[in-house]
Amino acid sequence: MTTNKHSLLDPNRLFPADSASREIAIQLYNTIKDRPIISPHGHTDPSWFANNECFTDATKLLLVPDHYLFRMLYSQGISMSSLGVPRVDGGAVETDMRKIWHCLAENYHLFRGTPSSMWMDHVFYEVFGLNELFSPATADSFYDHISAQLQTDAYRPRALLDRFNIELIATTEGAIDELPHHRAIAGTEWAKRVITTFRPDDAIDPSREDFIDNVARLGELTGEDTTTWTGYLDAMRARRATFREHGATATDHGHPTAATADLSRSECEALFSKCLSGHSTAAEQELFRAQMLTEMAGMSLEDGMVMQIHAGARRNVNQQVFEQFGRDKGADVPSSTNYLDGLIPLLNKYGNETKLNIILFTLDETTYSRELAPLAGHFPCLKLGPPWWFHDSPEGMLRFRQQATESAGFYNTVGFNDDTRAFLSIPARHDVARRMDCRFLATLVAEGRLRLHEAEELAPALAYDFAKQGYKLS
Amino acid sequence: MTTNKHSLLDPNRLFPADSASREIAIQLYNTIKDRPIISPHGHTDPSWFANNECFTDATKLLLVPDHYLFRMLYSQGISMSSLGVPRVDGGAVETDMRKIWHCLAENYHLFRGTPSSMWMDHVFYEVFGLNELFSPATADSFYDHISAQLQTDAYRPRALLDRFNIELIATTEGAIDELPHHRAIAGTEWAKRVITTFRPDDAIDPSREDFIDNVARLGELTGEDTTTWTGYLDAMRARRATFREHGATATDHGHPTAATADLSRSECEALFSKCLSGHSTAAEQELFRAQMLTEMAGMSLEDGMVMQIHAGARRNVNQQVFEQFGRDKGADVPSSTNYLDGLIPLLNKYGNETKLNIILFTLDETTYSRELAPLAGHFPCLKLGPPWWFHDSPEGMLRFRQQATESAGFYNTVGFNDDTRAFLSIPARHDVARRMDCRFLATLVAEGRLRLHEAEELAPALAYDFAKQGYKLS
C-alpha cells in the first residue's frame, strides 16, 4: 500500500487546529526550522563520531538501545529476551535482528499517541526517505532499505551530523571515564563540535555498588588521595579540568531527590569516611549526595561550568528486570520531588551568585508552577531546563510553557535538550520542540497576549540562542 | 416556556469548537455512538434486574441515591434531612418527594458546569423525552411525567437495559454477600448480562467496625476456619469461586492508599491475629490491607480474575454527617497518593507476570503523568482505569488522555467505567466518555499527530473493545 506523502508526515503537524493560530505558527516555524541544532545535553556514543563507522542494521540502531520502545513492548507482555536485550548472565536472547524488527512492526500501533511514533516516523520518512506506512507488510522492505542505506557513506555518523545540521553535540561521561573518543578527536575540527559533559554520579552516589571502586579509580586518574575529603574534592576539580579540555562547559547530576546540604568540614569528612567504609545507611548516602551538589555548585563558581540537576527519577524499580538485564531497561519512574526544601541549603550559600548557572530539570510536573518557576523567577543562579524524559512530548512541552512561563518568563529557560542516545531521532526531537514552541507563541499572539514582533524574536531564541547562552557555548 | 431542541441538548456537545477538529470528532463519533454499552464496574442494585419491578418516582430514583447531587445542595446550606436522606437514628426526614424535587429544581443552577447537569439533562431529554428546560416552573410537570413513565413497562429495569443497549453490566458485592439477586437469575439469559464483582473490603479492612463479624461470617459461608490466616485465605478463595459462578471476572479493592506489602507467613499470621483481636493500631490495619492486596494479586494469578485497585479516597470525612446519616453521603475527598512506593512490594513479587491483570484507578490526577503512565508503560501486569469519581467529567477525561497517553499509550488503558448507582444516567455517562475520546482523537488527527485510519481503529476500541478485553469479558 502506497499512501500519499501527507498521510506519512503532516507538514503542519503539532500546530493548532484553528486557522488563526495555525497561520501564525507556520509563519514563525518557517523562520526557525532551518536553524542549526544545538544539542547541549544527550547520551550519544562518542565512539560514533570518533570512529565514524557505519551503523550495522535497523534493529541494532533504532530499537535495541531505545528503552522508550522496548518498555512499551514489554508492558504488553513481550519479553526482553525476544527483543534482543542482552542478559546480565550472558544467557541466550534473540539474535535474529529481522525477527525483532518484525515484532516492532506488529506492535507499532502501541505507540499511537506517544512521541515515540512521531520520532520513528520522522526517521523513516525524513531520514530514510521511505514512502509507505510502517507495518508488518512493509517491515521487510523497511529493514532492507534502512540496513542498506546505513552501509553508505551518507549515513556514517559524521555525515549525519552534517546532514542534520548539528552545530554542536554534547555527550555525557562519568567521573572516571578516560574520554578515549574525545581524546581521539582532540585538536581536530570535530572537537569543537562533539564535546563531553562531566557527570560524576558514579563517584558521588554511595548507594552504587561500584562507588568505592570508582572513588579509588578517581584517585588513580588524578594522582589525588581520594581516601581523604580534601583529596576527593581536588580529584573532582582535576577531572572537571580534564573534561573542560575536551570541550565540556557543563556538569550533570542525576539524583533521586533535589536534596542539598551545607555541612561543616568536619561533618563532611566524617560522612565521606562513612560512605567509603561501605557501611553507610541510606540516609547517609542521601546526605552525601546532597552535600556534593553544594560542593559542585561551589566548583562551578570557581571554574565557570554550568551545573545541571536532573532530580527525581526512581531508577530500575523492577527488581527482576534489573537482576536479569541490568540498569536502564525502561523500569524508571518519576517520583514526587520537593525542590523548595531540597535546594534551600545550596541557595542559602550560593543562590545570589550572578555568575553561577544551575539548570533545573524535573520529572514531577506539579513543581513547574508551584516551585520551579517561582524559584527561577527570583534566584539569579537558577534557570529551567526543558521538559525531561517522560515529559519530552507535545503535551509535556505545552504543559511546561503553560505552567512555567507566567512566573519564570521565557528568559529564565535554556532552549531544548534532546537528552537522547537515539542519534537518528535528534532532528525529529528538535523539530517537535520547535513546532511546539512556535505553537505556544502563536497561541499567545492569536490571543493578543504577545505581539508578533516579540514572538518573532522569541522563536529563534527558544530554538537556538538560549541553548548556546544557557550552556555558555557562544 | 418551550425551547427548541438544540438548546436542550446540543447534538455536537463536547466536541472542539474549531471546525477542523469538530468535523473529525463528529465523523469518529458517528462510527461508535451506537455500539453496545459494556459496564464492567458499577454500583447498580442487582435486585432491579432480578425483580424487574417499576421504579417509584423521580425523586427516589434520580435524587436520593445520588451523592453527587445532594453533596452540592448540601454545600449551599440545604440540609440532608430536607432532601430525604435517611437518618441513622431513624429520625424524621422530609418524605414529600415532590417537595424535594422542587428543591432540586430551585437549585439546579448550582450544577452548571458540572457533569451532574450534563447527566441529568441527558436523562430528562433523551431517556424521558421531555422538551422544556428543567426549572421551578416545570418541576411539577417533570415530576409527573417521569413518575408516570416509570410505571410503564418500557421503564422497567430490564426494558431499560435493552433500550440503553447495555450488553453487559457488572454490579459490585461484598465478600459476605450471599448474592441472592444473582442467584435468582442464575441459569437465565440475564445471568450473562448482569454479573457480579468481588469487592472484599468489608472482610479485609480491619479499621471497619464490622470487620471481625465479617471475617466470622466469611467462615460460616465457606466452611473455612477464618480464625487462622490459612483458613481466612482459603475462605477468600472459596468466595472468589462463588462469585465467578455468578459471572464475576474481576475483583475490586477500595483502599485509602496504594500501599502493598510482602510479609513472611509468620508475620502475616501475627498481623491477622492482631487485627482479629480488635486491638490493632491504624498502622497495623494499613499494613494488613497492604498485605491483602498482594495476596489478592496472587489469587488473581491462580484464578484469572482481573484485579481493580481504587486507591486514595478519604471517605466520610464529615464526622457529624457520618454520625447522623452514615456512610457515603458525599463527604469523601481525594488525597495525595503515592503509587510508586505503594506498589513496589506487590510489583517485586508479581509485576512481571504477563497473565496478571491489575487495573489502577486514582483520585490524585498528579499521578497520571508522574507515576501511573510510566508504571503502566512498563509493567506487564498493569493497566490504567479511566478517570474516576470527581474526575469522571469532560475536563477530567481530557486531562487523563493528555497526561497518560504519551507514556502509557492507548493500549494500556481499559475503556470506560461508569462506576455509578444512578442507573438512568449510564447512557449519558458512556456518551460523555465516547464524545470526549472522539474529541481527543480528533484533535490528534487535526494536529497531524495521529492518522485518520488510526483514530478510526482507536475510537471503537476505546468505546467498546478495550472494556471487554481489559475485563476478560470477550
Add this chain to the structure above:
Amino acid sequence: MTTNKHSLLDPNRLFPADSASREIAIQLYNTIKDRPIISPHGHTDPSWFANNECFTDATKLLLVPDHYLFRMLYSQGISMSSLGVPRVDGGAVETDMRKIWHCLAENYHLFRGTPSSMWMDHVFYEVFGLNELFSPATADSFYDHISAQLQTDAYRPRALLDRFNIELIATTEGAIDELPHHRAIAGTEWAKRVITTFRPDDAIDPSREDFIDNVARLGELTGEDTTTWTGYLDAMRARRATFREHGATATDHGHPTAATADLSRSECEALFSKCLSGHSTAAEQELFRAQMLTEMAGMSLEDGMVMQIHAGARRNVNQQVFEQFGRDKGADVPSSTNYLDGLIPLLNKYGNETKLNIILFTLDETTYSRELAPLAGHFPCLKLGPPWWFHDSPEGMLRFRQQATESAGFYNTVGFNDDTRAFLSIPARHDVARRMDCRFLATLVAEGRLRLHEAEELAPALAYDFAKQGYKLS
C-alpha cells in the same frame, strides 16, 4: 516609532482564537466589562485614599513597590540596590528614579508571556493614554508623561477610584494597627468605599520576631490582659469589633500551611504560655497557628465576619535578601499544601455551620481538583477564592476554572480578588479576570456544555455579584 492602537492593546485579547468561541466571549464580555469593580481583598495603602495626595513619579509608583517586577529583574542578575529597593541597614541604593525606569525599559522583554507585562501595558495605554511601545527609546517620554500626569488632579487617588469605577476597595491591616487612615475618613462617604480587613498574623504567628511585643501591644490597645489565653482571645474579639466599625467584613490569615487544631482549653493555655515565653519550638508555633485558625472560625461564627485562609506560601526564602532588604522582596515560593488533613479539626468543629463563611486560597494548584473543589462541593462553610499570586494569570485562571468547576460548581466561588498593592493595575487585573471568565464560559457554550442564557447569568455573577455576596458586602 508610533504603532497602531491594535498592536498596543488588542481589544480581543485573552479570548479564544477560534471564531466560534471568540464571538461568544466578546458578546459575554460586552455585557460585563463596565460593571463596577469590587475589590474585597488587597493591599493598597489606605493613606492614599485618606490623604488624596498626588503620587510622585512613575518609578516610585509603578516599580519600587511591585515585587513581581523586581523579582524578575533580580533573577536576571540586576541587584536590588540598583532598583532602589531600600536596604535594612539604610545603606545607599540607587535614588535616580529615571535611571531605574530605564533599567525597567531595557529589560521589559523579560516580562513577555507573564501577567506583569499585560498589567503594565494596560496601565501605559489605558490609564495614561500613551501611544507608543514601551522601550529604551521611549522610556524618557513615558517617564515624563506619567510623572507629569500624576501631578494633576485627575490622577489623585480618589479621582482614580472614580475613574476606575471601583465601588468598594478593602485594604488589609494587622491586629495592632490603629487604623489611622480609616479613622480619618470615618463618617464620610469614603468610609463606605474604602474599608479595612482584619489580618492578625502579626499577633498570631509565634515564629515572628515581634510576636511577643505585638501580643503585649494588643493588650494595651484593648485593655485586655493578653498574658492570659482568655484575655488574648477577648483582645482579638475587641479588635475584630473595631475593624468592623471601619467597614471590615472579613478577616484574613496568611499561614505557611493549612493546619488547624482543636485543643482543649488547658492545652491552649499551656501552648499560649509557651509561645509567649519566647522558647516555643517550630512545632509548637505551628500548632498555635493551627489552633488560632479554629478560634478565628469560632469568632466568625459569633460576629459574622468572613474568614479568608491564604495557606502555603513559604516566605522570604532567600536568607541574604531577607537580611539585606527585609520581608516581601519577591523571595516567596509556594509549597505543597495538604488542605484535607489540615482542615479536618476545624471542619469537625464548625464544618456544618451554614452561617460560617470560610474562603480558601491555595498556591498549590494540584489541590484544586484533588482537595479544594471536593471540600467546597460538600461543606456548607467553605468557598473557593480565586487563583492567588503566582496563579493570578491567564493560564492560572484557566486551570482554576477547568480543575475546580466540575466538582465545586461556580456557586461555591467568590469572584475575583486583585490582592494587589499596585493601585494602578487594579483595572487591568479585573479586566484580565473578566476576560478569562468570559472565555471559559464561552468555551462551555461553544462546546454545548452550558446554555447561552446560563452563561449570560454567570458572567456578571463572576465579575461582580459573587464578590459582594461572598464578602457580605451587599
